[in-house]
Amino acid sequence: MWTDGYITADWGTTNRRAWRVEGGRVSAEFADDLGFTSVSPGGFPDEVANIRRRLGDVPLLLAGMVGARGGWVDAPYLPCPLDLDRLVAGLVATPDPRAFIIPGASYQDGSRADVMRGEETQFFGAVAAGLCAPDAIICHPGTHNKWALLEGGRLTRFRTVMTGEMYNLLKNGSLLRAWLETEAAPGEHFAAGVAQGWEGRALTADLFTVRARVLLGTLPEYQVASFVSGLLIGADLRTGLSDLPQGEVVVMGRGALTRLFSAALTQVGRQNREVDGEDAFLAGAQAITERLS
Amino acid sequence: MWTDGYITADWGTTNRRAWRVEGGRVSAEFADDLGFTSVSPGGFPDEVANIRRRLGDVPLLLAGMVGARGGWVDAPYLPCPLDLDRLVAGLVATPDPRAFIIPGASYQDGSRADVMRGEETQFFGAVAAGLCAPDAIICHPGTHNKWALLEGGRLTRFRTVMTGEMYNLLKNGSLLRAWLETEAAPGEHFAAGVAQGWEGRALTADLFTVRARVLLGTLPEYQVASFVSGLLIGADLRTGLSDLPQGEVVVMGRGALTRLFSAALTQVGRQNREVDGEDAFLAGAQAITERLS
Known part of the structure; x- marks a missing residue:
């Protein structure tokens, strides 16, 4: 289902970016400010249809706050240590049979607790593409900066600083x-x-x-x-x-x-x-x- | 001019409290939310007249943000170490010959810098009334918590935590x-x-x-x-x-x-x-x- 091209989107709190990918290359894309907080409860199916109208009628792979509580579908946070295989196994189905949501990640240790949505996809992607080593210290600036430790390609722990x-x-x-x-x-x-x-x-x-x-x-x-x-x-x-x-x-x-x-x-x-x-x-x-x- | 009674007010950022004092005792008072940020530039003379209508036509002693930049009169911050005599000597005249503003206090040491307006009056008052010793460590919670050190009745340094x-x-x-x-x-x-x-x-x-x-x-x-x-x-x-x-x-x-x-x-x-x-x-x-x- 995915080999003939797909759309992937990083649907964040205040923005979203979406790309049409064919043969491993981006053929079209857009970004707008219809983030999680700008979509009304129940408005996600329409917004997903809107993405398809703009980028094509192909399968959809979504990451980020679209999977948060109050998003389209409440996707779980998978606990660390987490690797790409477990992330793929944890993909969450939606009411649309050709649209899936990537789960988030969580870390807990004593009174420490942390969550992320979207960055995990970037971390595993960077390793898969050789952009960073399987053992790496990552700093991911943003509204909520993430500090992450990768060991042997697995996300072993992380901390958010807002x-x-x-x-x-x-x-x-x-x-x-x-x-x-x-x-x-x-x-x-x-x-x-x-x-x-x-x-x-x-x-x-x-x-x-x-x-x-x-x-x-x-x-x-x-x-x-x-x-x-x-x-x-x-x-x-x-x-x-x-x-x-x-x-x-x-x-x-x-x-x-x-x-x-x-x-x-x-x-x-x-x-x-x-x-x-x-x-x-x-x-x-x-x-x-x-x-x- | 002050012995026959006066009005004093703690005119803060978001609120003000005013008291009529006669023979060292409060005879009337009020509090409202007409703080510094609620009075338009140029609106202070009217608000002062309003205070007198409510509490009496007597001299006025004002503390707090009424003396800040953008307040009625820009009263200075007097540097630490500061004592009550210097505070009194630094009283700031206003366009009203019977109204005075108590200056604020400042502390600087290297990259540290701090200011207060209103709390200094409470600190020196507490010492004068025997509510606290002339050597004291004070914590003054509020929108901007002040930590202050009094030594021999003088305010020697302080730090604000917001x-x-x-x-x-x-x-x-x-x-x-x-x-x-x-x-x-x-x-x-x-x-x-x-x-x-x-x-x-x-x-x-x-x-x-x-x-x-x-x-x-x-x-x-x-x-x-x-x-x-x-x-x-x-x-x-x-x-x-x-x-x-x-x-x-x-x-x-x-x-x-x-x-x-x-x-x-x-x-x-x-x-x-x-x-x-x-x-x-x-x-x-x-x-x-x-x-x-």
Whole structure:
């Protein structure tokens, strides 16, 4: 059913991207903002039909929040350690006989608990396509940054740090909001933020310091966005790296945020390398469909 | 001018409280939500006239955000170390010859910077009235919790942790918002949060863990508010206490939040004692007017 081409989509919280794949190559694609939170309960069948109208009447392989509670079908989180074979075996059927949802992954250890949806497909895809080694430390920036450990091609544990969401919360509603409309950029002020976040004080203390420094005239307003971005990313790195082994970090993603994480990792002395998250996702979808054929 | 009675007001960001004081005793008072952010630029003279209509045509002593940039008059932040005499000497005149604004306080040391408005009046008032010793460690919960060190009656340093603001941000816009509508309360789940926050990981990691635990069924939804409140307060205590001396902590404030901080301090082994913040404020206003008479 999959060898004559398929559509795969990464259906996230606020956006979705979909690709038509034929013979292992992308022949068409689109992206829009009809993410999980923009689709009404019960609206998924129509949106799936919409994807097919735009990209073709072929089988569908979906990842991400489309499988969350309140999504199209509630797909489980498969516990770590998790490998590609178990992910494929756990594919979830939908009311549409030619559409399947990739399950998410979970990790629990004592009071720690974590979940992901969508990134697992990128991780296994990156390994399958040789974009990263089967033993790898991955940092996947986004609204919810994921730190993951791959061992022998298996996802053995991971931790989420909600750096992107926190930045958005601060930008939308906090006493710093007016100063966060500027775009954060690497450089001196970002680096100063990384250094402070890496020290590991409570963010709730460091963030107020930013406001005080602006009021007292020791931090120019235009530097706030880069500094705060650095502060959150520095704190993220400190926690994320705290229980991961030494070695190169694969920064998986795309765009400005990925570059900021890469710059911060370099600053704290960690070798790192960027891998395109979209390439990894497509490789993951291809690897899954090959096992299904 | 002050001996025949006066009005004093603590004019905060979102609320204001005003008292008529005669012979050192409160004879009338009111509170409303016409805080700093609810008064339009240029609207302060009318609001001051409104206060006088409600409480009497007497001199006015104002503290808090009414003296912030964008308030009635931009009152300075006086640097630490600061004592009551310098605070009185720094009183700021307004366009109204019978209304004065109490300046704020600032602290700077290297990359640290901090500001307060209103709490300084409570601190000096508490000492003047014997509610706390001239050498004291103060925790002042609120939207912006203040940790302060008093030495010989002088405010020598302080640090702000924006625990209350962060809780509100999470409640209004985060992925945890639906579960934060319950009121946080002391008890087992609050204590578990305090213990985790006290460990000092990045809040952005611990907060996502909360979501994951709910999704995976290991944290009941009704426990989230108390747990998250504990988490933020635990992190607050860790940072706030990190550079303060040993000894009893005076928890200055009023209401539920003050009790949560007191419970958390007891949990982490710090002796503490509550002092009513309103009593302290009134004592501060009285001490200032006595020096002016």
